[in-house]
Amino acid sequence: MFDTTNFQPLLARRYTLEVRQQMAWYWQALVIALALVVGMLISAAILVSAGVPAGELLNEFVILTLFDSQSLRAVLFQAAPLIMVGLAGCLAFRARFWNLGLEGQMIWGAIGATAVSLFEIGPPSLRLPLMMVCAMVCGLLWALAPVLLKLHLKVNEIISTLMLNYIAINFLLHLVYGSWKDPRDSFPYSPQYKVFERLPELFDGVSLAVVLALVVALFVLWFTGISRAGLYLRFVASSPGVARAVGVPVKRVILGTVLLSGALAGLAGLMITAGQEGRLTHSFYAGYGFSGILIAFLARNQPIAATIVAVLVATLFVAGRSLQVFYQIPFSMVQLIQAILVICVASSEFFIRHRIRRIQGGQV
Numbered sequence: 336m337f338d339t340t341n342f343q344p345l346l347a348r349r350y351t352l353e354v355r356q357q358m359a360w361y362w363q364a365l366v367i368a369l370a371l372v373v374g375m376l377i378s379a380a381i382l383v384s385a386g387v388p389a390g391e392l393l394n395e396f397v398i399l400t401l402f403d404s405q406s407l408r409a410v411l412f413q414a415a416p417l418i419m420v421g422l423a424g425c426l427a428f429r430a431r432f433w434n435l436g437l438e439g440q441m442i443w444g445a446i447g448a449t450a451v452s453l454f455e456i457g458p459p460s461l462r463l464p465l466m467m468v469c470a471m472v473c474g475l476l477w478a479l480a481p482v483l484l485k486l487h488l489k490v491n492e493i494i495s496t497l498m499l500n501y502i503a504i505n506f507l508l509h510l511v512y513g514s515w516k517d518p519r520d521s522f523p524y525s526p527q528y529k530v531f532e533r534l535p536e537l538f539d540g541v542s543l544a545v546v547l548a549l550v551v552a553l554f555v556l557w558f559t560g561i562s563r564a565g566l567y568l569r570f571v572a573s574s575p576g577v578a579r580a581v582g583v584p585v586k587r588v589i590l591g592t593v594l595l596s597g598a599l600a601g602l603a604g605l606m607i608t609a610g611q612e613g614r615l616t617h618s619f620y621a622g623y624g625f626s627g628i629l630i631a632f633l634a635r636n637q638p639i640a641a642t643i644v645a646v647l648v649a650t651l652f653v654a655g656r657s658l659q660v661f662y663q664i665p666f667s668m669v670q671l672i673q674a675i676l677v678i679c680v681a682s683s684e685f686f687i688r689h690r691i692r693r694i695q696g697g698q699v
Contacts, residue, residue: 349694358687366683374679378672387662396654408540414649415544419603420623421630421641422555427596429572429636430589436496437600438624439503440474444601445608447473449525449615452532459531474601475594482593486586511617525615534610544610555638629673633680
């Protein structure tokens with residue numbers, strides 16, 4: 336006979352939700368990994384329901400993408416601007432500045448670089464370095480206004496950076512549909528960059544953009560982990576009030592970090608126009624701002640982790656294009672998978688910061 340009396344104590348138990356004081360990093364990694372596994376299982380179920388054979392998922396996303404030399408080069412090529420925009424997000428978020436204007440800073444970086452090309456500023460041998468510098472300066476300047484508004488007038492940076500995105504987008508459309516439109520046809524893009532204005536291939540088909548992205552990742556790692564500014568930044572990230580009390584120049588740290596974030600976003604814009612597109616187009620930036628936020632969030636603002644996550648996101652993009660061709664899967668499905676992964680990782684934060692504890696005898 337099945338005895339249900341043993342279940343009575345279980346049903347009568349009471350529990351409370353507590354905030355964790357601390358969780359070891361390896362347990363945090365395990366929780367995030369489990370969240371990603373859940374997200375991938377949900378994504379796999381969606382893709383299978385959309386018509387992709389279950390047996391082909393591993394083949395499409397891993398074997399044909401990462402173990403084929405041509406596809407691997409495409410992944411690295413796609414990953415370069417994603418690494419840059421992801422690092423830009425990491426820096427700003429570490430300074431407690433929620434920079435949602437990455438796309439606007441990318442746009443202005445690309446506009447600045449294209450201006451150097453169109454007006455033939457500097458000799459051909461220095462044209463590409465000048466385009467890089469101009470892209471960084473323009474991205475930096477576009478990040479200057481919202482950070483000053485936050486520091487001096489307490490204006491919410493989420494609103495200001497988002498609104499500046501729309502200004503940048505509409506100014507870009509004004510240029511590519513107007514005075515900067517290629518006179519040879521009626522499509523909304525600028526004239527092509529000259530050969531010496533493009534990011535060249537260095538070895539085995541690997542673009543300069545990939546090497547540049549890795550160098551910048553190492554620089555950001557040094558900046559956040561070793562430099563004095565990085566030490567100050569860790570104080571600011573932990574508690575701006577305490578940092579101010581112990582003499583850390585909080586405003587200067589936030590200002591410098593956000594400007595560096597804008598400069599990297601501007602450089603990401605150059606990587607797309609001078610590396611992938613070969614010209615300024617009306618929608619080159621699309622999706623990169625969201626991807627940068629996603630990368631920084633999944634990497635928990637860690638530069639090396641952001642580099643790895645950017646490569647994984649690039650793998651998702653390249654495999655998504657393959658799915659579009661062979662299985663007629665819309666690219667919005669790839670964006671849906673991104674959103675699912677973000678939701679799952681965001682949900683894992685609850686288990687990292689909280690725990691459920693049983694109340695014994697009415698006492699916690």
